[in-house]
Amino acid sequence: MTIRLAVAGVRHPHIDTIIAEAGHHDDVELVGIAEGDRELRGSYTARYGVRGYDDHAQLLDSGTADVIAVGDVYSARGAIVADALRSGHHVLADKPLCTTRADLDAIHAAWRGGDRLLSIAFEKRFYASTLALSEVLAQAELGEITMVTATGPHKLTRHRRPDWMFDAASYGGILNDLTVHDIDLLLHLTGVSSGQVRGHAGNRGNTDRPGFEDHGLAVVETDGGPIAALDAHWLSPEAAPYHGDYRMRLVGTGGTADVLWKDDELVVATHERSPRDVPLPPRRRAAADFVDALRAGREPSVTASDALAATSVALAAQESARAGRPVTWDIAGYLPGSGGAPLDRPTSRRTP
Amino acid sequence: MTIRLAVAGVRHPHIDTIIAEAGHHDDVELVGIAEGDRELRGSYTARYGVRGYDDHAQLLDSGTADVIAVGDVYSARGAIVADALRSGHHVLADKPLCTTRADLDAIHAAWRGGDRLLSIAFEKRFYASTLALSEVLAQAELGEITMVTATGPHKLTRHRRPDWMFDAASYGGILNDLTVHDIDLLLHLTGVSSGQVRGHAGNRGNTDRPGFEDHGLAVVETDGGPIAALDAHWLSPEAAPYHGDYRMRLVGTGGTADVLWKDDELVVATHERSPRDVPLPPRRRAAADFVDALRAGREPSVTASDALAATSVALAAQESARAGRPVTWDIAGYLPGSGGAPLDRPTSRRTP
Known part of the structure; x- marks a missing residue:
């Protein structure tokens, strides 16, 4: 067919x-x-x-x-x-x-x-080092994940960008656009489902386009899980051979993992074992996974719940940045089997 | 003499x-x-x-x-x-x-x-890559500094630590102990003097010592300057050959600098120039600088103002972590020529 x-x-x-x-x-x-x-x-x-x-x-x-x-x-x-x-x-x-x-x-x-089926093509999920990280976490070698930090530098190459990206209403903000990747990974890799987020966003290098955010930070507190500091920006050095040196570090009670996406590398070090480069599986493609899911009649790896949940937290981060206050987030209503709570009550509300 | x-x-x-x-x-x-x-x-x-x-x-x-x-x-x-x-x-x-x-x-x-003379032996100030970074910033090659992120992993090696380190009252908290280094560098390198700080601190890997904080994060907003996310923890992998892979990244409107202290390396990349390892001067010693200052009748590189200011912001971060709220910071009263404001009015107060 x-x-x-x-x-x-x-x-x-x-x-x-x-x-x-x-x-x-x-x-x-x-x-x-x-x-x-x-x-x-x-x-x-x-x-x-x-x-x-x-x-x-x-x-x-x-x-x-x-x-x-x-x-x-x-x-x-x-x-x-x-x-x-x-x-x-x-x-x-x-x-x-x-x-x-x-x-x-x-x-x-x-x-x-x-x-x-509903999914988002979160390519970062399918990078070789991310796939290897999922395996490492499944082995519980890192213990309980305590802190997650990630950085998402992107080259702006401004002359090639369309006008709508510099308009707040059509673009929707840097945390919703870029940080959503790392928010998705945070939710996916650690299984957290509620907490508070404090978003920060600003413009220092493109002040002639005041509707644009060229840098941002989302600090995600998770109930019972790690605290995460996820930054992103459009200030990645234009003369560099890479688009952005984006990376993530997970700190667990048993050790640390450094995901170096630019270099396709995953370095794990624990209290028992010295730092090592983890062997990587082949990289996959988000769209290929979606096609496979359609054929097999299964959910794609980035499920509809995942897509809704990551977007929900990214929008909460963006709302927090605008309001200058933390915003509570809760993805329970998007999870399979939930009663649809997010439609019946606000999932994102300012803290009292 | x-x-x-x-x-x-x-x-x-x-x-x-x-x-x-x-x-x-x-x-x-x-x-x-x-x-x-x-x-x-x-x-x-x-x-x-x-x-x-x-x-x-x-x-x-x-x-x-x-x-x-x-x-x-x-x-x-x-x-x-x-x-x-x-x-x-x-x-x-x-x-x-x-x-x-x-x-x-x-x-x-x-x-x-x-x-x-009053000073703190902030060794990190005198590392070769930090000294080189100061030079790079003096050249203004990075433009306006927009974001600063830093991580401060430390091995706990718990059996060798004295009891008083696990007691909140005698230890004083992880942000005051460890993050104070990166706060000092943030103030010293960027010249910011006021803002808000939100501290986070917790204990996941040493819960049998509930007074101890084994990880923390300080998000420092600066008036007119960069936003900084500075983390620290006592969960650095014990089996690693290094004490901690501590590093700092500065993102400017003109480029980025990665300070890799563990590897004694400073990598700078800009919009005009591809990434390069900056040649490093010899490392210096904090105590040697202090002795030289005494002999010469000059201020040490870490001045009394620096020592008071960094401690003040670190204490504000610690206070914020305890209160669960941002705390305003202002080091103006510690700077040379100031009227002594910090003694006459609180410099650290909760936001309304």
């Missing part, structure tokens, strides 16, 4: 990775691209030889696709994802999934209303 | 580094050691062939010393430092300087009352 993949929005080059996935599988076919920008749409439809649509509603109505890959302007994504789920499509979104809590609630309601 | 050095308290092995300084100079003479613990006192006085004193008051009264090096139990240090200054001695303290704000105020008053 062929999996028919269509794309809603090609405003960020991440979407190219998902489009490219069709080339890796005989049974995955790219069937259409919806994009409001006529020039951009023309360039993509010509390159891939597929039909173009003016907007995502036309694409969904066409009934030609099984899976919608979402790569529109960030603030437009929430409505597309919810519409796609409601009209019976599976959804693989680029990150971020959406930019507001109202969007997230709508996506959650649409997803719970059907039987479609 | 001979500089007569005496020691008050030998409860932490850091003091050995200061004692050893006498061996490096023909004109520095170790003249006495005050220590309440009879066995410890005997072992030190025998090793160095100097007179022992039961307590610091006897040592100060003897009039035999010019400089008092302070290495007592942390909570005992404040009184010793203030007494030593008041009785006309110069003071070089191991860190932390003291454990309470009342102590700090007393030290400040004693120091302002005389003409003696």
